[in-house]
Amino acid sequence: MQHLPDYVHEPQALAGQTIHCSCGLTHTIHTQKIVLAPGAIHQSLESGLSGTPLIIADTHTWAYAPASFHSLPHYILSHDPILADEYTLGDLLIEASVQSVDYLIALGSGTIGDSVRFLASTLHKPFVNICTAPSMDGAASQHSPLIHHQFKTTYPAAAPYAIYFDLDIMAAAPAPMLAAGLADIEGKHVATLDWYIGHLVTGEAYCEPIRDLTMASVALCEQYCDGLAAREPQAVRALATSLLLTSLAMQLNVTSRPASGMEHLISHAWENYAIRQGLSPHLHGDKVGLGTLIACDVYHAFFHTVKMPQQERYAPLVRHWNELTEKADALYALKPLIRERIAKAGGPVTLSALGISRQAAVYGFQHMTDGRPRVTIAHLIKELQLEEAIYPSVLESIL
Ligand SMILES: [Zn+2]
Ligand SMILES: [Zn+2]
Secondary structure, rough: OOOOHHHHHHHHHHHEEEEEOOOEEEEEEEOEEEEEOHHHHHHHHHHOOOEEEOOOOOOOOOHHHOOHHHHEEEEEEOOOOOEEEEHHHHHHHHHHHOOOOOEEEEEOOOOHHHHHHHHHHHHHOOOEEOOOOOOOOOOOOOOEEEOOEEEEEEEOOOOOOOOEEEEEHHHOOHHHHHHHHHHHOOHHHHHHHHHHHHHHOOOOOOHHHHHHHHHHHHHHHHHHHHHOOOOOHHHHHHHHHHHHHHHHHHHHOOOOOHHHHHHHHHHHHHHHHHHHOOOOOOHHHEEEEEEHHHHHHHHHHHHHHHHOOOHHHHHHHEEEEEEEEHHHHHHHHHHHHHHHHHHOOOOOHHHHHHHHOOHHHHHHHHHHHHHOOOOOHHHHHHHOHHHEEEEEEEHHHHO
């Protein structure tokens, strides 16, 4: 049996691992090479993949391309705004089809990584993910959040063959991206508790070593996050390591469950609202940070006001009520700390600071469980028709 949390100090060692876990399941990392280092981009042509790559970038990320990239086939997305949507994917599909390509290289986190991950799985080509911004934790993901018909949803995609986290590039990222990365990490306090609740209610698999790995990576990030505003190298490294590890935790678990709960659901609903209204998108992590602060209040309200009905579905929750109330109280006690850390890094801690209107916020509360079957605290509130009892006061405190 392998003890996963040791990997917090050496995420590269997870590459290609098959882990016979104490939870009874076997977990696999399909990514064969992981490099997290200053100047990592310069090693990215030595991933072990052979043949001709097609490098996909945008005008911002192409500025990081080393000289060795310039003579290779490349495509620089230049429309505005670049979203992971039908237009970008159609554009890339045409480009990748007319070139003789053996594998793809995504030069850029976020939209480019999400698009190339889906394209690679569609074309049955391996891909290399070069991460340039420490703003979200999707690097190792096997899923792509895509916008289709003005609605963002998650599609199965390919895990990257190799991942490069270039700490030099990340340290130079705009300050709001560092704050957003930290806020995405803070969301794991909620996500892991939602995972446990879902496990109790539905019996879905719950792996404690993967949960522990996720939370150990959160602790690493929090240990150094005071230095993020000043871009201290140790703080940037800890944040990048934490984002990489949580993305690997998702690959180990095959789903985003270890890293995504109610705080992500509400952020996705706000995003869909913004897409439909034609508003410019906010950074993913910023919304997740606000969703996390909201979830702290929601958990507290739920476990201090609700009397569970006598139904078989809820019996495991009733049995674990004291334990869950303690966890909800611990989460609530963390809220001021989480808020302070995000604020110190320069991230938004109110909806108005991010430009989310009351109307958009309400939409988020109303639609966060739409089409998302995985049980979270938000699902229990909906099932028990407790929205009006819990959400209005929570909303007032975050506007
Ligand atoms: Zn396990
Ligand atoms: Zn996230």
